[in-house]
Amino acid sequence: MKRKIVLLGILIVCLFGSGNLFGDGMFFIGLQGGWSQQSIDFREIELNKDTAFLYGARVGIRILTFVVEGNFYQAAHNIDASDIGDLWDSRKINYNYLGLNVRLFLPFPIVNPYLTLGYGTYTADIKEIGKDKSGGWNAGLGVEIFLAKKFSLLGEARYNQGNFEIENEELSIKNFTFHVGINFYF
Numbered sequence: 525m526k527r528k529i530v531l532l533g534i535l536i537v538c539l540f541g542s543g544n545l546f547g548d549g550m551f552f553i554g555l556q557g558g559w560s561q562q563s564i565d566f567r568e569i570e571l572n573k574d575t576a577f578l579y580g581a582r583v584g585i586r587i588l589t590f591v592v593e594g595n596f597y598q599a600a601h602n603i604d605a606s607d608i609g610d611l612w613d614s615r616k617i618n619y620n621y622l623g624l625n626v627r628l629f630l631p632f633p634i635v636n637p638y639l640t641l642g643y644g645t646y647t648a649d650i651k652e653i654g655k656d657k658s659g660g661w662n663a664g665l666g667v668e669i670f671l672a673k674k675f676s677l678l679g680e681a682r683y684n685q686g687n688f689e690i691e692n693e694e695l696s697i698k699n700f701t702f703h704v705g706i707n708f709y710f
Contacts, residue, residue, distance in 0.1 A: 551710055552593075554582045554678075558703025560599035560619065564695060576601045578701060580621075586709075591627040595642070596620070597703070618655075619699065620647040621684065623662070636668045646686035648697060656688040656695075664701075674709045 560578040580597025601617045623644015629636045642662045649655035664682030671677060684699040 550586045552582075552584055552586065552707045553710075554705050554707035556580050556582060556597060556678075556703045556705030558701060558705075560597075560601070561700045562599075562601045562617075562619065563698045564617075578703060580703075582705070582707070589629040589631050591625075591629070591638075593625050593627070594623075595625050595644070596622045597701070599701075616651045617697075618647075618649040618651070619697070620649075621645070621662075622647075625662070627666075629668070634670050636670075638666055638668065640664045640666060640680065640682065646684065646688075646697075648686065648688045648690065648695065650690055654690040656690050658686040658688050660684065660686045668707070676707045676709070677704065678707060679704045 557579045561575045576599045578597050578599035582593050582595045584591050584593030598620045621644050623642050625640050625642030627638045627640045629638045645657050647657045662682050662684040666680030668676050668678040682701045686697050688695045
């Protein structure tokens with residue numbers, strides 16, 4: 525019985541505690557930059573992993589320990605496919621994400637670790653070959669650190685996966701992103 529009461533107490537604090545004890549405001553806009561690492565399955569061959577710079581923006585609303593945010597980012601990867609053919613070798617893939625994410629914070633003052641889950645549209649555009657869009661889920665974890673009442677830094681790691689068909693070729697792209705960013709609350 526005591527264990528159930530303790531677990532219920534922890535759940536109530538996590539759900540209704542002030543996850544934004546240091547921050548002031550519930551709407552935010554932010555910028556992000558970081559790294560995107562891609563693994564592409566193509567013609568039953570897994571191509572070399574490629575790391576690229578990503579950049580993007582986010583806008584959202586924070587209510588207690590929950591955040592709902594719209595998020596966009598883009599990364600440009602290069603394909604190393606010399607053994608497949610000249611058409612696909614040395615091509616650039618512009619990889620975009622536009623979606624909606626939900627974050628659940630643990631309610632600590634100043635430093636707020638969180639879990640994130642989202643769904644969005646992924647676009648893969650291979651220069652001079654074609655492009656396709658695919659919907660998919662993503663999941664990750666991160667931490668947001670409040671440096672002032674209306675300003676925070678954050679770091680987040682996220683896993684995404686999309687399946688595309690470009691020029692009648694099936695591509696499965698697994699993408700791991702790590703990004704840092706700033707949020708301005710108002």
